[in-house]
Structure formats: C-alpha cells, structure tokens
Amino acid sequence: MADSTPQAMPQEAAPISEPPPAAEPLKTSTDSGNGAVKFASRKVCVYYGEKQALFDVDLDVLKNKVTALIGPSGCGKSTYLRCLNRMNDTIPICRVTGEISLDGVDIHSKAVDVVHLRARVGMVFQKPNPFPKSIYDNIAYGPRIHGIASSKGELDDIVQSSLEKAGLLKEVHDRLQEPGTGLSGGQQQRLCIARAVAVEPEVILMDEPCSALDPIATARIEELIDELRENYTIVIVTHSMQQAARVSQRTGFFHLGELVEFGETEQIFTNPQDERTQGYITGRFG
Amino acid sequence: MQTAILAVTLAVLTIIGFYMGRSRSVSVAAGNLRRLHSLPGYYGYYVALWCGIPAFAVLATWLSLETTIVETLVIASLPETTQALPESRLNLLINDIRNLASGNIVSREVDPELQAAAERYQSLRQTGFLAAAAVTLSLAIAGLAWGRRLIGPGLKARNQVETVVRVFLIVSSTIAILTTIGIVLSLLFEAIRFFALVSPLEFLFGLKWSPQTALRADQVGSSGLFGAIPLFSGTLLISFIAMCVAGPAGLLSAVYMSEYAHPRMRAVAKPILEILAGIPTVVYGFFAALTVAPFFRNTGAGVGLEISSESALAAGVVMGIMIIPFVSSISDDVITAVPQAMREGSYGLGATRSETIRQVIIPAALPGIVGGFLLAMSRAIGETMIVVMAAGLAANLTVNPFEAVTTVTVQIVTLLIGDQEFDSAKTLAAFALGLMLFCVTLCLNVIALHVVNKYREQYE
Ligand SMILES: Nc1ncnc2c1ncn2[C@@H]1O[C@H](COP(=O)(O)OP(=O)(O)O)[C@@H](O)[C@H]1O
Numbered sequence: 188m189a190d191s192t193p194q195a196m197p198q199e200a201a202p203i204s205e206p207p208p209a210a211e212p213l214k215t216s217t218d219s220g221n222g223a224v225k226f227a228s229r230k231v232c233v234y235y236g237e238k239q240a241l242f243d244v245d246l247d248v249l250k251n252k253v254t255a256l257i258g259p260s261g262c263g264k265s266t267y268l269r270c271l272n273r274m275n276d277t278i279p280i281c282r283v284t285g286e287i288s289l290d291g292v293d294i295h296s297k298a299v300d301v302v303h304l305r306a307r308v309g310m311v312f313q314k315p316n317p318f319p320k321s322i323y324d325n326i327a328y329g330p331r332i333h334g335i336a337s338s339k340g341e342l343d344d345i346v347q348s349s350l351e352k353a354g355l356l357k358e359v360h361d362r363l364q365e366p367g368t369g370l371s372g373g374q375q376q377r378l379c380i381a382r383a384v385a386v387e388p389e390v391i392l393m394d395e396p397c398s399a400l401d402p403i404a405t406a407r408i409e410e411l412i413d414e415l416r417e418n419y420t421i422v423i424v425t426h427s428m429q430q431a432a433r434v435s436q437r438t439g440f441f442h443l444g445e446l447v448e449f450g451e452t453e454q455i456f457t458n459p460q461d462e463r464t465q466g467y468i469t470g471r472f473g
Numbered sequence: 474m475q476t477a478i479l480a481v482t483l484a485v486l487t488i489i490g491f492y493m494g495r496s497r498s499v500s501v502a503a504g505n506l507r508r509l510h511s512l513p514g515y516y517g518y519y520v521a522l523w524c525g526i527p528a529f530a531v532l533a534t535w536l537s538l539e540t541t542i543v544e545t546l547v548i549a550s551l552p553e554t555t556q557a558l559p560e561s562r563l564n565l566l567i568n569d570i571r572n573l574a575s576g577n578i579v580s581r582e583v584d585p586e587l588q589a590a591a592e593r594y595q596s597l598r599q600t601g602f603l604a605a606a607a608v609t610l611s612l613a614i615a616g617l618a619w620g621r622r623l624i625g626p627g628l629k630a631r632n633q634v635e636t637v638v639r640v641f642l643i644v645s646s647t648i649a650i651l652t653t654i655g656i657v658l659s660l661l662f663e664a665i666r667f668f669a670l671v672s673p674l675e676f677l678f679g680l681k682w683s684p685q686t687a688l689r690a691d692q693v694g695s696s697g698l699f700g701a702i703p704l705f706s707g708t709l710l711i712s713f714i715a716m717c718v719a720g721p722a723g724l725l726s727a728v729y730m731s732e733y734a735h736p737r738m739r740a741v742a743k744p745i746l747e748i749l750a751g752i753p754t755v756v757y758g759f760f761a762a763l764t765v766a767p768f769f770r771n772t773g774a775g776v777g778l779e780i781s782s783e784s785a786l787a788a789g790v791v792m793g794i795m796i797i798p799f800v801s802s803i804s805d806d807v808i809t810a811v812p813q814a815m816r817e818g819s820y821g822l823g824a825t826r827s828e829t830i831r832q833v834i835i836p837a838a839l840p841g842i843v844g845g846f847l848l849a850m851s852r853a854i855g856e857t858m859i860v861v862m863a864a865g866l867a868a869n870l871t872v873n874p875f876e877a878v879t880t881v882t883v884q885i886v887t888l889l890i891g892d893q894e895f896d897s898a899k900t901l902a903a904f905a906l907g908l909m910l911f912c913v914t915l916c917l918n919v920i921a922l923h924v925v926n927k928y929r930e931q932y933e
Pocket residue numbers: 235240258259260261262263264265266267278
C-alpha cells in the first residue's frame with residue numbers, strides 16, 4: 188500500500204533536465220530594463236464555473252526579484268498565483284484563458300508537463316501543511332518523486348542543505364526523524380519552504396505565508412525571503428502592506444479581479460498612479 | 474378492545490388538554506404574549522402532560538398487574554383442597570379457567586366448580602377494568618383542571634416541559650442500555666452453566682467438535698466433544714478470505730470515488746455501492762450456495778483442483794462482496810477527511826495524482842482505514858446467513874480454502890434448531906460460543922472505534 192521506499196517506485200516523471208537558471212538560452216524579453224522576465228502573463232482571465240475571478244491580467248515577474256501581490260481579500264491574488272504553477276488545474280470548475288509563459292515558453296502548451304512545471308515553480312501555502320511524516324521525509328518527498336538524488340547520501344545532503352537554506356537546520360538537526368507536524372507554526376512554515384526548496388525550483392510562490400504566524404516567526408520568514416531572492420524568483424501574496432514594502436522589489440495591486448497597478452514597490456507605495464491603489468494603501472478601504 | 478378504547482379516550486383528553494392550556498395561556502396574557510414566560514404552545518404541552526402522564530402511568534400499572542391480581546383472587550376463592558395442589562397442576566387449572574372464561578377449548582371436564590371460577594374470573598376482570606377506567610379518566614380530568622389552574626404569567630412552562638422531555642429521553646436510552654446488559658448477562662450465566670459441564674480448557678483448546686450427546690446411557694459414539702478450535706479456525710479462514718476480497722476492492726473503490734471520480738460519476742456510483750449493503754444477507758446466502766459454489770467447483774474440476782461444493786472459498790468470497798460497502802464507505806470517509814492542503818502540498822511539489830495518493834493520502838488516512846477494516850472484520854466474523862447456506866457443517870480443522878469448514882455462527886444455529894432440552898451441554902454450548910463471538914467482535918469494535926477516533930482528532 189503506502190510505499191515509502193522511493194527506489195522501488197516506477198518513476199513517472201523523468202528527472203528534471205531544465206537548464207539551471209544561470210544559463211539563459213531561451214528567448215526572454217526585458218521589461219523596464221530591470222532584469223530578465225521569468226513569468227510573463229498576457230490577458231489572463233480565470234473563471235470559476237460561470238463566475239469570472241480574474242480579468243485580463245498582464246504582469247511580468249522578474250528574475251531574482253521578489254514580486255508582491257496585494258489587495259483586499261477576494262480580489263483574486265491567490266487565483267493569479269495559482270495560475271503560475273497551474274495549481275488551478277486541480278479545481279474541476281476552474282478555467283484559465285490567456286497566455287502565461289515561463290522563460291518564454293507557454294506553460295499551457297502541450298510541450299509542458301505540469302509535473303515538470305510544478306517542480307520548477309514551487310509553492311508555499313497560507314497554512315503550513317507539512318505531511319504527517321518525519322521532518323526528513325517531508326523534505327525528501329520532492330527529491331524522491333523527481334528522482335533528484337541517486338543515493339541515500341545525496342538525499343541526506345539535499346535534506347541538510349534545504350533545511351539550511353530555510354534557516355531551520357539549527358533547530359531540528361537532531362530530530363529529523365520526528366514528525367513534521369510536531370513543530371511550531373513558524374517552524375512548520377519554514378519546513379514547507381525547505382520542502383519546496385529541496386526540489387531546486389526556479390520560482391517559489393508564496394500565498395500569504397505568514398498569515399498564520401506570530402510576529403517573530405513572520406520576521407524570520409521575511410528575512411528568509413530576502414536571502415532566498417539571490418537564487419530564486421519569488422512571488423508572494425500578502426495582505427500586509429508593510430510586509431510587501433519590506434520584502435518586495437515590485438508590487439502589484441489587485442482589486443475586484445483586475446490588476447489595477449503594477450510597478451516598483453517604492454513607486455507603488457510613495458506615488459501610486461491609480462486612486463484605488465492610493466485608497467487601499469492609505470487604508471481607505473480593504 | 475375495551476382497553477384500546479380507554480387508551481384512545483385518554484389520548485383525546487390529552488390533546489384537548491393541549492388546546493385548553495394553549496388558549497388559557499393566551500387569555501391569561503390578555504393580548505400581550507410577551508407577558509407570558511413561555512410561548513403558548515408550551516402551556517399547551519404543560520397541561521397535556523399533567524393530563525396524560527398520571528393517567529397513562531396508572532393504566533400501564535394496571536395492565537401489568539391485572540393478571541396477577543385477578544388470578545390470585547380467583548385462586549383464593551377456590552376450595553382449600555384445590556389450593557393445596559402443586560404449582561404445575563395449579564397452573565394448568567388456571568389456564569383452563571382462563572380459557573373457559575374467554576370461550577376457548579378446555580382440556581378437562583367442565584364441572585360446576587370450574588364454571589363458577591371462570592365466571593368469577595370474568596367478573597373480576599370486568600370490575601377491575603371498570604375501576605381502572607374510572608380512576609384513569611378522573612385522573613386525566615383532574616390533571617387537566619389542575620394544570621389549567623396553574624397557568625399564569627409567572628409559570629415557567631417551557632422549563633418544566635423541557636425537563637419532562639429530558640427525563641423521557643433518558644428513560645428511552647436506558648431501555649436500550651439495560652436490554653444490552655440483560656442479553657450479555659444471560660449469555661454469561663448460561664455460558665457459566667456450560668463450563669460447569671465442560672471444562673473451559675477443553676472448550677478453548679480442544680481440536681474435536683462433535684456436540685451430539687448420548688440420549689441413552691447405552692448409546693455408543695456420541696459422547697459429545699466440545700473442542701471449539703475447528704470452529705474458530707473455520708471462522709477465521711472464511712473471514713480472512715472475505716477480507717482478501719473486501720479489503721482491496723473496498724479500498725480501491727474508495728480511492729477511486731474520492732480522488733478520481735467526477736462528481737457526477739460519484740453521485741451515481743456511491744448510492745449503487747450502498748445498495749450492496751442493503752441486500753438481505755439471505756440473498757447473498759443463496760447466491761453463494763447456488764451460483765458461486767458450483768461455479769468454483771466446476772472451475773476447479775476444469776483445472777484439476779478438487780473443490781468441495783461447500784467450500785470455505787465460496788462462502789468467503791461472497792461474504793467479502795457483502796462487506797465491500799463497509800470497507801469502502803469508511804475508507805471513503807477517512808480519505809475525504811484528509812485535508813485538501815495535504816493534496817495541494819503534494820501537487821505543488823510536482824507529484825502526480827497516484828504518487829499523492831500512495832505517499833501522502835493513504836498514509837495520512839491509514840489509521841482510519843485500519844479501523845474500517847477491523848469493523849468489517851467483526852461484521853464478517855458475526856455474519857451468519859451466508860455461512861449457514863454456503864459453508865457447511867463439517868467441523869474440519871484445515872486452512873485449505875477448497876475444503877468445507879464450519880463457523881461459530883453456523884454451529885450456534887444448528888445447536889439451537891429444533892426441540893432442545895434447555896439444560897443439555899449441547900444447547901448450553903451455543904451460549905458459550907455466543908459469548909466468545911460477542912467478546913471477539915466487541916474487542917474488534919472497541920479497537921476499531923478507538924483507532925478511528927484517534928485519527929479524527931489529528932485533523933480537528
Ligand atoms: N475554488 C473556488 N471555487 C469557486 N470560487 C472561487 C474558488 N477560489 C476562489 N474563488 C473566488 O475567486 C475570487 C478570488 O479569490 P481568491 O483568489 O482566493 O482571492 P484572494 O486570494 O485575493 O483573497 C473570490 O471571489 C472567490 O470567491
């Protein structure tokens with residue numbers, strides 16, 4: 188039944204063979220001269236059954252930058268984020284139109300396997316959701332299903348370095364075999380980040396990763412995001428404008444399913460062009 | 474008949490009480506219902522309860538005591554010599570008196586003495602009934618008047634009605650619990666009587682089961698052997714086969730239903746699967762005996778295997794089909810209870826659906842699934858009809874599924890069928906077997922429920 192030895196399993200997904208992010212063989216447009224575009228979306232609309240949740244969103248996510256998505260709740264931030272790794276495919280009634288490309292390749296094209304896509308685009312959820320397994324197995328889960336490690340030693344190394352990158356190693360190095368669900372909320376969320384990092388993604392999507400955490404754990408995660416930016420592209424949904432201002436370089440403001448304004452974080456917060464943005468960041472609504 | 478009319482009259486009075494109470498409270502409120510403590514309906518129930526409870530209580534008491542009282546009085550009026558008869562003869566006599574009074578056939582010559590007694594019996598009953606009717610009716614009317622008088626703005630009718638309702642509910646549930654305790658105790662006492670005749674060691678560890686006891690002292694061969702091991706092993710063998718069928722089929726169909734099936738497919742397939750649980754077991758029984766068993770025997774003959782026509786295999790397979798719905802509906806519940814966040818976490822790492830199911834969902838749901846298996850197992854062990862029809866009576870001690878075996882339940886049935894002396898070892902053995910069965914299924918159920926609950930807590 189439950190097979191915990193990955194070696195014995197047939198591998199459905201071939202090991203990821205995408206080029207490392209450093210090499211850029213694919214065509215990429217540059218936007219505002221600020222860096223390479225990782226994700227480019229054009230006219231993205233999302234429907235839940237009859238109801239339209241997103242309207243013609245055009246948004247470019249830049250490489251090695253933190254992009255924050257803000258807006259009142261229910262405005263479609265999560266919906267947009269979940270388009271980027273095609274997580275919306277798991278909702279039967281959900282339909283996505285428009286074009287989203289990752290490194291210039293349409294993620295909805297036949298050539299893209301959603302399993303590969305999700306390995307390249309990791310996700311961290313609002314509520315920490317470690318699997319009911321040991322800390323070690325939580326992190327080894329992704330590498331095992333993608334066949335990243337060829338030996339036990341290599342897997343150990345991946346687990347160690349992922350925990351290190353998520354800033355959790357010091358706290359848990361002597362109890363890797365204990366259940367991940369036994370950690371504190373903040374530790375669980377960092378475990379989930381380590382779990383995502385272990386698959387060596389290029390992009391990490393975070394959906395309100397701190398909303399279930401206390402201020403200290405939040406500060407810890409924000410620090411971590413800043414460190415991760417060096418090697419990963421990060422898109423973070425947050426309902427806290429302070430958080431967006433602290434961690435992001437670029438910010439998009441959503442309202443009622445539309446991307447109202449998108450630009451440099453500093454510009455959005457100091458000199459918003461749209462009066463809805465202004466109203467939101469000065470606290471007049473939302 | 475008379476009693477039924479009386480009961481209906483009382484019920485009508487009670488209903489009248491309800492309306493009187495309600496209208497009384499409305500008139501007390503004088504147009505402003507907020508002056509009342511409770512809604513008018515509660516005053517209605519309040520009066521109805523005053524009217525109904527004492528009257529029905531007296532009626533019930535009378536009905537339960539009537540026979541005893543009347544018979545005692547009739548016996549007391551009989552001549553001394555008759556009264557001195559032994560108990561069994563006296564009972565026969567009373568029976569005749571009763572029959573004579575109600576115009577049935579009587580087993581002896583009707584002498585004037587008997588005739589007089591019967592008349593006396595009849596008139597006593599009539600008087601008794603009239604008295605009871607008078608008492609209950611006046612109680613009902615008095616209660617009605619009393620309850621109505623008590624109504625005033627300050628009367629906390631709602632609280633009192635709620636109290637009565639609670640007491641009523643407690644009494645109802647106590648009945649169920651007491652009955653269960655009573656059954657267990659009777660099993661226990663009869664089993665103890667059995668163990669006085671046959672040693673528990675022989676019963677639990679004996680390898681031969683042949684419960685025929687000698688009727689005459691000079692009869693040969695039927696000494697009665699009560700070694701229950703062949704029955705236990707037969708039960709386990711059949712249950713094991715059943716679980717081999719139901720476990721995979723139930724679990725896999727639950728996985729399909731909860732993870733793969735389109736909602737529309739699920740809406741159709743789930744009820745169909747549940748129909749399987751609603752088929753009477755006797756239908757499964759003849760399906761097993763008339764269709765499956767011959768099929769297995771013929772197939773076996775075709776490939777050179779000797780399969781008995783009452784094989785453990787046929788009974789086990791059909792029983793397995795019967796318990797598929799148990800396994801699948803419990804597994805389905807626990808799989809659906811695994812939080813969506815687990816699935817998303819796994820998909821988000823690039824896992825496929827089957828990887829997610831195998832490595833995240835099933836492990837997370839495992840305790841609940843195990844609990845479901847245990848419940849299904851206890852169902853299989855206690856199942857009777859299928860094995861009575863398909864498994865046979867031969868108490869073979871074997872693990873070969875192609876042979877005939879017998880089970881605890883089948884033996885209980887055969888031990889008690891037909892006319893039995895109630896205190897022979899043979900009959901009492903049924904109680905000992907029943908007790909064993911009860912203990913095993915109880916343990917399985919307790920463990921299973923414990924496991925399932927523990928698992929539920931994990932995600933609350
Ligand atoms: N699974 C779903 N089914 C139907 N409607 C949904 C679903 N998820 C989100 N929505 C709708 O889409 C809109 C945007 O939701 P969401 O993206 O979750 O907002 P946000 O994350 O900004 O709070 C909301 O109106 C919500 O009701």
